[in-house]
Amino acid sequence: MEKAMSNFMRLSFKNVFRNRRRTAITGLVLVFGATALILAGGFIAYSFRGLRESTIHGELGHIQLFNKEYLLHEEDRPLELGLDSADAMKKKIMMVNHVRFTMARIDFMGLISNGDKSEAFLGRGVEPDKELKLSDLGLNMDRGQFLDQDPSDMKDNQVVLASGLAKTMKAKLGDYLTLMTTTSTGALNALDVKVVGVYSTGIPEYDERALMVDLSTAQQILNSKKVTKLVVVLDQTDETIKVAAQLEKMFPNVTAKRWFDLATFYNSVVRLYNAIFGFLGIIIFVIVVLSSSNTMMMSIFERTKEIGTQLAVGTSRLRLMLNFVYEGLIIGVLGALLGLVIAYGVSVLINNSNIMMPAPPGRTTGYPLLVDTVPMLFVGVFILMSLTTVVSSVIPAFKASRLKIVDALGHI
Amino acid sequence: MSKKGNDMNPLVQTKEIIKTYTLGRTEVHALRGLSLDFEPGEFTAISGPSGSGKTTLLNLLGLIDSPTSGTVFLEGSQVKYNGLTKLHSIRLEKLGFIFQTFNLIPVLTAYENVEYPLLLMKKSSVQRREMVEKVLREVRLWEFRKHKPNELSGGQRQRVAIARALVNRPKLILADEPTANIDSATASEILDLMHTLNEEDNVTFLFSTHDQLVMQHARRIVKLHDGVILNGESNV
Ligand SMILES: Nc1ncnc2c1ncn2[C@@H]1O[C@H](COP(=O)(O)OP(=O)(O)O)[C@@H](O)[C@H]1O
Ligand SMILES: [Mg+2]
Numbered sequence: 001m002e003k004a005m006s007n008f009m010r011l012s013f014k015n016v017f018r019n020r021r022r023t024a025i026t027g028l029v030l031v032f033g034a035t036a037l038i039l040a041g042g043f044i045a046y047s048f049r050g051l052r053e054s055t056i057h058g059e060l061g062h063i064q065l066f067n068k069e070y071l072l073h074e075e076d077r078p079l080e081l082g083l084d085s086a087d088a089m090k091k092k093i094m095m096v097n098h099v100r101f102t103m104a105r106i107d108f109m110g111l112i113s114n115g116d117k118s119e120a121f122l123g124r125g126v127e128p129d130k131e132l133k134l135s136d137l138g139l140n141m142d143r144g145q146f147l148d149q150d151p152s153d154m155k156d157n158q159v160v161l162a163s164g165l166a167k168t169m170k171a172k173l174g175d176y177l178t179l180m181t182t183t184s185t186g187a188l189n190a191l192d193v194k195v196v197g198v199y200s201t202g203i204p205e206y207d208e209r210a211l212m213v214d215l216s217t218a219q220q221i222l223n224s225k226k227v228t229k230l231v232v233v234l235d236q237t238d239e240t241i242k243v244a245a246q247l248e249k250m251f252p253n254v255t256a257k258r259w260f261d262l263a264t265f266y267n268s269v270v271r272l273y274n275a276i277f278g279f280l281g282i283i284i285f286v287i288v289v290l291s292s293s294n295t296m297m298m299s300i301f302e303r304t305k306e307i308g309t310q311l312a313v314g315t316s317r318l319r320l321m322l323n324f325v326y327e328g329l330i331i332g333v334l335g336a337l338l339g340l341v342i343a344y345g346v347s348v349l350i351n352n353s354n355i356m357m358p359a360p361p362g363r364t365t366g367y368p369l370l371v372d373t374v375p376m377l378f379v380g381v382f383i384l385m386s387l388t389t390v391v392s393s394v395i396p397a398f399k400a401s402r403l404k405i406v407d408a409l410g411h412i
Numbered sequence: 413m414s415k416k417g418n419d420m421n422p423l424v425q426t427k428e429i430i431k432t433y434t435l436g437r438t439e440v441h442a443l444r445g446l447s448l449d450f451e452p453g454e455f456t457a458i459s460g461p462s463g464s465g466k467t468t469l470l471n472l473l474g475l476i477d478s479p480t481s482g483t484v485f486l487e488g489s490q491v492k493y494n495g496l497t498k499l500h501s502i503r504l505e506k507l508g509f510i511f512q513t514f515n516l517i518p519v520l521t522a523y524e525n526v527e528y529p530l531l532l533m534k535k536s537s538v539q540r541r542e543m544v545e546k547v548l549r550e551v552r553l554w555e556f557r558k559h560k561p562n563e564l565s566g567g568q569r570q571r572v573a574i575a576r577a578l579v580n581r582p583k584l585i586l587a588d589e590p591t592a593n594i595d596s597a598t599a600s601e602i603l604d605l606m607h608t609l610n611e612e613d614n615v616t617f618l619f620s621t622h623d624q625l626v627m628q629h630a631r632r633i634v635k636l637h638d639g640v641i642l643n644g645e646s647n648v
Contacts, residue, residue: 007531008531011517011519011520011524011528014519014520015519018518018519305513305515306515306517306518308515309509309511309515309517310517310528311476311500312474312476312503312509313503313504313508313509313528313529313532313576313577314500314501314502314503314504314505314507314529314532315500315504315532316500316501316532317500319532405476405477406471406476406477409476409511409515
């Protein structure tokens with residue numbers, strides 16, 4: 001049976017190459033389609049990768065650990081549902097494979113005052129040295145510098161302000177401001193902090209309200225030893241899911257949020273571009289199907305008498321149809337393979353030629369045009385392009401198999 | 413009726429077959445009620461001028477067309493055209509076709525053309541090789557087995573076609589004007605070959621012709637004219 005299939009495959013193979021010019025044209029369309037999809041897909045994959053890493057390193061880290069309750073209920077008081085023994089947890093986390101480092105953060109809010117006026121703020125208590133390890137935040141200060149690395153030496157409690165908030169507070173470097181919040185026990189507390197730097201988050205709404213202080217400063221004003229969350233940074237993004245599962249097992253009362261659970265912007269960008277890419281795929285699929293079904297139809301029309309002969313000598317209609325579908329499959333597979341090779345070549349060429357894309361809106365610098373070679377994309381495009389000619393051969397093949405034998409034989 | 417004097421059914425039998433083509437509003441009566449018996453081992457010519465219905469008759473006997481009315485029997489059983497009879501497997505296993513224009517598959521070599529029906533029959537490669545070689549030697553084309561049809565002369569092509577028709581040892585070979593497209597010297601050769609196959613292997617041949625010379629080879633002649641059998645069907 002299998003043997004018989006390969007025999008008919010051989011016949012289809014020979015038929016594919018009887019009209020080389022036409023096969024070449026169909027092949028060319030396939031090559032074009034495969035190349036276009038792989039380059040577009042590779043560029044999108046490259047962009048996703050960039051966006052993913054900047055999402056992780058700009059803010060989220062790979063995994064964030066919360067008290068289970070924190071995500072379920074509103075806190076009545078600051079840090080009420082925080083993590084208790086952050087330091088002990090950190091030690092354990094550091095033992096886990098692929099963990100580069102872990103750091104605590106505290107989210108809190110309150111009022112900030114310069115003596116003349118007060119504004120609401122969204123504060124974050126951080127471990128400055130580790131925040132700098134995660135991102136290039138320290139290098140992107142608008143003015144001044146990031147929080148001091150070693151809090152034990154600090155005489156003053158330091159603060160860095162987001163640019164909008166600095167402006168409303170009319171704060172200059174070295175100024176003292178007062179933070180006011182409720183503590184974890186419900187009392188009111190105030191603390192003077194010294195402005196050491198001003199930064200921008202890139203998101204205007206945040207820039208109006210955000211500020212950062214050292215973790216110990218935050219704990220001091222909130223009167224608590226707890227932290228809101230632990231941020232875990234890995235050496236490989238691909239390990240995120242595995243490590244998160246491992247951490248949840250380690251700490252039963254903790255929920256591990258993976259970066260993509262938290263990255264709403266990244267997720268919506270990915271969804272949008274995947275939709276665009278899917279649409280592109282459909283368009284190319286349709287173009288290839290239409291153009292190749294036309295040539296397929298022509299080649300069947302030319303062979304009408306031969307089809308009549310094959311049916312007369314006892315070929316079943318199903319067999320005949322299959323033989324034509326094989327032809328489609330053969331052209332598809334060969335064209336798709338050639339397309340992959342060419343697409344790969346072009347990718348390498350592009351990646352080596354240092355083409356710069358113009359700066360996107362809101363940025364001052366352009367970025368290099370690069371395309372990732374994603375194995376799954378190659379597999380997907382290969383299957384899709386191989387299928388196009390199978391699909392486009394089905395209707396002509398069916399028509400051929402329905403021909404009336406006497407009419408077909410009489411066809412000149 | 414039966415030459416061998418036994419009770420066996422004729423190989424093919426037609427009863428009152430009528431074939432009418434409709435061309436727009438006019439009707440062409442290609443066959444007007446033919447009843448014919450063909451016995452195993454016959455070597456019979458169907459003769460008649462162009463348009464007399466020879467091709468139509470052979471197509472009906474070869475199960476590649478259906479009659480407007482009347483019935484065809486193959487080895488005693490009635491052929492059903494509604495899908496109940498697997499016509500293609502009967503054609504594959506019991507019938508062989510030889511066409512006026514040879515109708516070989518151009519991309520296949522002589523060998524592969526002859527092998528083609530055996531592939532359809534799912535014969536093993538050993539069997540195929542054996543059967544193809546035997547029949548290609550019979551038609552004296554073994555040396556040309558690797559040639560494509562366009563590398564062969566008309567006579568050679570028709571011999572390949574004969575080999576293809578013969579390879580699965582069918583009960584009946586139908587040949588529609590098999591020599592019309594080849595010169596007369598080669599035509600006699602082809603007819604001699606068919607004759608030999610008939611005499612030595614008892615292959616039944618029905619062939620149509622309007623050539624007097626070809627008719628001389630036949631043992632029986634069915635004369636058609638305007639879709640009816642002329643009086644005096646002759647046994648040579
Ligand atoms: N497909 C067809 N449609 C209409 N008329 C046909 C068709 N095939 C044959 N005929 C007509 O039927 C008659 C018999 O044709 P045919 O069997 O081909 O005769 P022959 O083979 O003896 O030349 C002719 O008048 C021919 O024109
Ligand atoms: Mg004819």
